[in-house]
Amino acid sequence: MAINHMMVVGSGQMGSGIAQVCAQSGYHVYLYDANKNALDKGMEGVRKRLTKAVEKTRISEHEKQNTMDLLQPVTDIDSVRECDLAIEAIVENLDAKTSLFNELDARAPDHAILATNTSSLPITEMAAATNRPEQFIGMHFMNPVPVMKLVEVIRGLQTSDATYQAVEAMATDLSKSPVEVDDAPAFAANRILMPMINEAIFAVHEGVASVEDVDTVMTLGMNHPMGPMTLADFIGLDTCLYIMEVLYDGYNDSKYRPCPLLKKYVHAGWLGKKAGRGFYQYD
Ligand code: CAA
Numbered sequence: 001m002a003i004n005h006m007m008v009v010g011s012g013q014m015g016s017g018i019a020q021v022c023a024q025s026g027y028h029v030y031l032y033d034a035n036k037n038a039l040d041k042g043m044e045g046v047r048k049r050l051t052k053a054v055e056k057t058r059i060s061e062h063e064k065q066n067t068m069d070l071l072q073p074v075t076d077i078d079s080v081r082e083c084d085l086a087i088e089a090i091v092e093n094l095d096a097k098t099s100l101f102n103e104l105d106a107r108a109p110d111h112a113i114l115a116t117n118t119s120s121l122p123i124t125e126m127a128a129a130t131n132r133p134e135q136f137i138g139m140h141f142m143n144p145v146p147v148m149k150l151v152e153v154i155r156g157l158q159t160s161d162a163t164y165q166a167v168e169a170m171a172t173d174l175s176k177s178p179v180e181v182d183d184a185p186a187f188a189a190n191r192i193l194m195p196m197i198n199e200a201i202f203a204v205h206e207g208v209a210s211v212e213d214v215d216t217v218m219t220l221g222m223n224h225p226m227g228p229m230t231l232a233d234f235i236g237l238d239t240c241l242y243i244m245e246v247l248y249d250g251y252n253d254s255k256y257r258p259c260p261l262l263k264k265y266v267h268a269g270w271l272g273k274k275a276g277r278g279f280y281q282y283d
Contacts, residue, residue, distance in 0.1 A: 001111065001166045006085040007032055009100060011042025011073070014117055015089035017145025020046045023070040024063070025174045030072050030079045039073045046071065049146060080108045085170070087139055089117040092242060097121065098129045105130040113163055115139040119239070120186040120246040123156035133158035137167050140187060141176075143235065151176045152187050185250025186243050194243045197235075198259050200228035204279075205261035211279045232262075233278035241266045 004027065008019040011033040019031040019042070033039040050064040072079075080086050086104050090096060097116060104114055113135045116126055127136035138154025151171040155164055164180070171178035181188045200214050209217065215227020224231075232240050244258040265271075265278065272278030 001084070001113070001162060003084045003113075003166060003170050004028060005083045006030070006087065007074075007080045007083045007104075009033075009077075009086060009088045009104070010090035011039045012089065013045075014141060014143060014145060016042035016045045017143070018087055018089055018117065018141055019071055020049065020067070021146055021174050021176075023067045024059075026070070028070055028072075030074045030083065032074050032077055032079065034075060034077075036075055039075060043071070043073050077103055078107060080104055080112070083108060083112055085113045085115060085167075087115045087117060092118060092121065092239065094121050094125070097126055101126055101130050101136075105132060111135075113137065113166060115167060117141055119190055120243045122185075123154050123183040124158070127156040127158055134160040135163050137163050138181075138183070138187070139167060139171065140181075140189065142189065149175075149177045150189065151178045152181045152189055153178045154181045154183055154187055156183050186247050190243050191247065194240060194247065195256060197228045197232045197240055198244055198256075198262065201232065201259040201262050201279075204229070205259055229279040233272035233280055233282075235272065236274055237262060237265050237270065237272045237278055 006022060006027050007030040008015050009032050011031050016031065019029050023029045031042060033042065050067060053059045054061055054064050086108060088097060088100060090100060101114055114130060114132065115137050116123065117139055119140060123138045127133035130136055133156065136156055137159050138152065140152035140154060142148035142150050153164065153168055153171060168178045186194065203209055203214055204211055211229045215229050218224045218227045226234065241258055241262050244256060247256040248258065269275060270277045273282050276282045
């Protein structure tokens with residue numbers, strides 16, 4: 001199944017990053033967001049990243065222009081009628097995603113694949129809400145999308161081999177490294193990453209080491225590019241808590257209990273970098 005035209009739904013950090021790498025790889029991309037301000041912000045982010053890449057001579061001005069030409073912002077979801085693939089990257093809320101997929105399913109051509117960039121919600125359940133569960137799949141990109149090489153390709157119970165192969169080939173075409181993952185709570189990446197972050201927060205909570213020293217342990221001791229407290233702020237503490245709750249509910253195992261300090265920060269609205277305050281203070 002050839003994928004040429006596609007839509008990315010949601011122009012936030014993840015959606016605009018996905019749209020960018022797809023356009024850079026030659027796909028015709030509609031970046032859709034119902035909110036015009038969010039769409040403008042997403043497009044501006046792509047333009048800025050490409051300009052920076054030109055300044056660093058990583059890409060040419062011509063490549064930047066080509067990418068921008070292939071990327072079309074739209075506020076009308078009907079454009080999915082022309083697409084072979086739609087990748088959803090909206091808020092992590094099952095009801096919101098399900099209702100969006102109902103709209104996409106009703107409009108997309110019969111052959112089109114529907115994919116979700118969810119970091120932890122069940123693929124099989126979202127697929128079952130459409131009339132094409134065999135053409136439904138998870139495509140979980142990592143943040144920042146233009147930099148991180150991994151894509152988790154997550155099969156729902158009914159995902160067909162043809163769908164899996166088309167999406168795996170496409171991820172490779174984006175110069176990403178796809179891994180095949182089963183539809184289990186928080187999949188593989190976040191099942192491993194989030195308990196590590198949660199444990200780091202427990203270490204701070206219990207006074208084992210300071211926020212800064214926990215980060216130093218993991219950057220200098222384990223060569224991680226970011227310490228877990230910085231990474232938690234970067235991902236968003238609300239997202240970290242949400243994924244821990246998915247793990248805790250999904251496995252019913254106390255090893256996944258979210259740290260009370262993480263809950264407290266989220267309740268305070270200290271959500272990390274995007275809120276200007278998390279474990280660190282920004283601006
Ligand atoms: N978008 C595009 N490019 C970016 C970027 C962004 N947001 N942030 C940094 N970069 C680029 C820079 O332009 C730079 O490119 P060049 O090498 O061409 O100059 C390169 O990345 C390195 O950036 P910096 O030198 O500014 O900073 P750094 O060396 O600290 O790298 C980082 C930044 C790549 C983010 C690095 O700190 C890192 O890898 N951090 C860990 C990220 C991580 O773990 N991500 C996974 C999060 S979990 C997730 O996404 C799953 C989920 O569901 C929650």
